[in-house]
Amino acid sequence: MSHPYSVLFVCMGNICRSPTAAGVFRHKVQALGLQDHVTVDSAGTHNYHPNSPPDARSQEHAARRGYDLSPLRARQIRDADFEAFDLILAMDWDNLALLQDICPPEHQKKLRRLTEFCLTSDSPVVPDPYYDGAPAFEHVLDLVEDACEGLVRHVRKTRPVGT
Structure with a gap:
């Protein structure tokens, strides 16, 4: 059996957007019974919050x-x-640029923005909700859910298992 298809979600501090995306995508993968075929993780471009749980507001809205x-x-x-x-x-252009700066040339093709997978939204980025209120966290979830639906389709085309 080939190795599981692996997806890494990246934002700046890894406490709002990327863990939300990882949680939503992992949930969708498990609901489809694909957890043995797809691995999911998240990270930040900066080391602002090492080993911290996701922001309480992100957790609350996701829950x-x-x-x-x-x-x-x-x-x-x-x-x-x-x-x-x-x-x-990456969740936005800035984090994509940071990733492109440190990514070896042979792996550049792996770098994309999450919103490229959106099925209904035309937002180019998942905006950072950290300094905003509840509507911003809900907007992040709306975008992430939309993109993760498209991402599931992409993964199933790339690695047709469990279909």
């Missing part, structure tokens, strides 16, 4: 939609991640 982010812990992206993951998805 209202049935996503449990509590087991996740923040970490900074590592050099080995570029080799280990099949797809590395």
